[in-house]
Amino acid sequence: MKSSALKHIRTVFAVLVLLLLAFLFIDFRGILGDKAFGPILYLQFVPSFLKFVIAGVAASTGFIAVILLTLLTGRTYCSFLCPLGILQDGISRIGGLVKRRFRKYGYKKPWTALRYFILGITAGIMALGGVYVLTILDPYSTFGRFMTYFAQPVVLFINNILAAILGKFDIYTIYHVDIKPYELVAYIIPTAFLFLVGLLAFRYGRLYCNTVCPVGTLLGLLSKVSLFRIRFDDAKCTRCGRCAMSCKSSCIDFLNKTVDLSRCVNCFNCIDSCKENGMSYGLVRLKRESVSKEGTDPSRRGFIAGSLVLLAGGSQLIRAQGTTPTPTKDSTVKEDRLYPVSPPGSSGIATFTSRCTACTLCVNACPTNVLQPSVNEYGFAGIMQPRMDFHSGFCNYDCTRCTDVCPTGAIMPLVMEAKKLTQIGKAVFIKENCIVETEKTACGACSEHCPTKACHMVPFEGKLLIPEVKDEICIGCGACEYACPTRPYRAIFVDGNPIHEAAEKPEAEELKAVPTEFPF
Numbered sequence: 001m002k003s004s005a006l007k008h009i010r011t012v013f014a015v016l017v018l019l020l021l022a023f024l025f026i027d028f029r030g031i032l033g034d035k036a037f038g039p040i041l042y043l044q045f046v047p048s049f050l051k052f053v054i055a056g057v058a059a060s061t062g063f064i065a066v067i068l069l070t071l072l073t074g075r076t077y078c079s080f081l082c083p084l085g086i087l088q089d090g091i092s093r094i095g096g097l098v099k100r101r102f103r104k105y106g107y108k109k110p111w112t113a114l115r116y117f118i119l120g121i122t123a124g125i126m127a128l129g130g131v132y133v134l135t136i137l138d139p140y141s142t143f144g145r146f147m148t149y150f151a152q153p154v155v156l157f158i159n160n161i162l163a164a165i166l167g168k169f170d171i172y173t174i175y176h177v178d179i180k181p182y183e184l185v186a187y188i189i190p191t192a193f194l195f196l197v198g199l200l201a202f203r204y205g206r207l208y209c210n211t212v213c214p215v216g217t218l219l220g221l222l223s224k225v226s227l228f229r230i231r232f233d234d235a236k237c238t239r240c241g242r243c244a245m246s247c248k249s250s251c252i253d254f255l256n257k258t259v260d261l262s263r264c265v266n267c268f269n270c271i272d273s274c275k276e277n278g279m280s281y282g283l284v285r286l287k288r289e290s291v292s293k294e295g296t297d298p299s300r301r302g303f304i305a306g307s308l309v310l311l312a313g314g315s316q317l318i319r320a321q322g323t324t325p326t327p328t329k330d331s332t333v334k335e336d337r338l339y340p341v342s343p344p345g346s347s348g349i350a351t352f353t354s355r356c357t358a359c360t361l362c363v364n365a366c367p368t369n370v371l372q373p374s375v376n377e378y379g380f381a382g383i384m385q386p387r388m389d390f391h392s393g394f395c396n397y398d399c400t401r402c403t404d405v406c407p408t409g410a411i412m413p414l415v416m417e418a419k420k421l422t423q424i425g426k427a428v429f430i431k432e433n434c435i436v437e438t439e440k441t442a443c444g445a446c447s448e449h450c451p452t453k454a455c456h457m458v459p460f461e462g463k464l465l466i467p468e469v470k471d472e473i474c475i476g477c478g479a480c481e482y483a484c485p486t487r488p489y490r491a492i493f494v495d496g497n498p499i500h501e502a503a504e505k506p507e508a509e510e511l512k513a514v515p516t517e518f519p520f
Contacts, residue, residue, distance in 0.1 A: 007268040021040065025152060037407070050410075052064075054355055073266065074223040075220060089201075106244055107253045132382075146194060149191075160179070186384060220261075229261055237276065251264050268281065327487065331488065341387060342388070348500050362405055368393035371386040371387070371388065373387075403419065421503050426469070426495055427446075428494070452474065
């Protein structure tokens, strides 16, 4: 096909995909609904691959579809399905508007050793059971972090401005939403990659995709044997060089009339720029290929074999209700937390950290803000992976959103009944911090907010009651820790279970006292 319409069709489709995936992360109202996440993320390569390896379900075979698409059409995934790749196209377009010379890419030799070294390191660490390098480099997860850390706060800021303006006219269709920043250290890697990806795209087009991204390198191997590809028409090509100057992958050697298929992302800029129709996209012409006497290229078989081996390897909550007393003294005993708390459905810390790519989709989906990016809680290899931070929120007893939206299988789906009996941690009471002990003041906030009544009040001194915890029915939701008024250390906190356990079902009479809403 020689029509420049290819470029325009690809551009429109890519923009729609980018907007849809961006909305998935900034949709703070939940307009799309949880059931939309699976179909929208089906063709995202790394989440689909990890979920297939973990769960082995047919619904997670999107990566196979991407492989087949690549073998048929080349790196079209990188062209209009990868959100980070599409974002780079937008940045490079801005670069061209700022200064004309940024549009003139020209042919450049590939960083072959570096790109295959990164791919080999990523595959090697995955083979050993680690996903840290993949967490950092996965294009979908990198894009997700950009949306969570930078785009969503901007959207919420604009939303709050509109809410304030409309509120003056008694219009409350748009409501105020609190903007809660994460820990400053958690911004280091997303900020570094924002500058890296942005700078490379601004100046060099798709250099990041063709040098750093392991998915791009892997699909580049497969695209070498794709049935459809960009090719020169020797009879019409005048070696004017316009195709090479417009190629954002810098993969067209117009002097030798060759295209480096491992770097070509099928943007079709070259076809659009060629005035002589000397370039086209279509089925490979076998007679033009360099083949062995047997009629096949052994190196291609090697590429395919190597690739297959590689693949085989609640509303915002802000304060306790007015009946909760305010301490007059600072608490003194530090919360001795032995383990962080991983989300329900993750089975345990080791399983979760080996599967999570830190895309932050669950962080955005969490209605109570309890899921926060980790800094050092999981160790260096788990940086940015979500953890339960019960100082920021609590795990809603009737919520399974994070288990519904996770694209990699790091958080597996849980039915509501199973979630209510999944013990992700146990509450630990520190009597020396409790204001009932230190100030002889009645409190009971922890017991009042405990959904299973694992935390309940027992007689203490005189008419005072003090908390006591039943480990067997505690699910580690953190409602008690979040409600506790003592600062800087809480009088009750949740210590994570390294491997999630099953809690006993609370007695019916215990559940009768549970409030219908979290009274903040």
